Amino acid sequence: MNFCSHCAAPVVSLIPQDDNRPRSICTSCGRIHYQNPKIVVGCIPIWETRILLCKRNIEPRKGFWTLPAGYLECNETTEAGARRETAEETGASVVALQPYRLFDIVHIGQVYLMFLARLQAPRFHATRESMEVRLFEEKEIPWSTIAFPVIEKTLRHYWHDRPENNFSFRLEQETGTMQKDD
Known part of the structure; x- marks a missing residue:
């Protein structure tokens, strides 16, 4: 400043x-x-055995895939922000939000709060912020074109936790380097 x-x-x-x-x-x-750090809120929108991803139509990382997420607004709860971001980026409505991962990303002054959520219906579409929106099975995830390390880590945690249906809340510190140990 x-x-x-x-x-x-x-x-x-x-x-x-x-x-x-x-x-x-x-x-x-x-x-x-x-x-102070910026708060980013987002969802893993789930429909049956698939999750909804969006291909970014804005920078940074335009053309890369991500979960719907963005900055929390003033006078907005984290849950309301995650719902809004999901609607803005995918045109979809989500229900049954459950806190899933909290990432402290100290080196860039951000805190990410990611929720598990259920799609209200399999209705979604491209938006101004997303050039493409689609449902993916685990084997279809475009891992080489995931936009951000924290999103890749969130996705890997989800697919790891899914077989046991054990989605416990976890707090992590993201160091800026993605380790492939999950």
């Missing part, structure tokens, strides 16, 4: 009194600008 969003004066990076880390502080009005 270079300028104050309140008065447009330059900001400097200093540790405020009674704080423990540098913050952007306005040189004119003294406002402290806190920068």
Whole structure:
């Protein structure tokens, strides 16, 4: 941040009194600008034995496959955000949301909360954000064109947990490098 969003004066990076880390502080009005992680919410939409993926029509990673997910909005619950993102990216409605994975992605300042969800009906379509939307069995997943490491990890966890029908909630820290040990 270079300028104050309140008065447009330059900001400097200093540790405020009674704080423990540098913050952007306005040189004119003294406002402290806190920068906090972004919350990303999304779903694994399930229909029978298949899951719904969407091929991104926007950057980053345009043309790559992902689960429907995006930034949580202010005044929105995580569940409502996951439903909204699923509708915006796939045209589908989901029900029975269950928290499944929480990823701390510290190096990019994001937290991902992924839900398991059931498609209300097998109705979905391409959208402004997704050039293609389709249901996949495990053997059909386009692993080489999955958009983001956290999405690949979520998918691998899902297919690993599915035979035992044991979808326990798990918290993980994503380090920025995807390890193929699952």
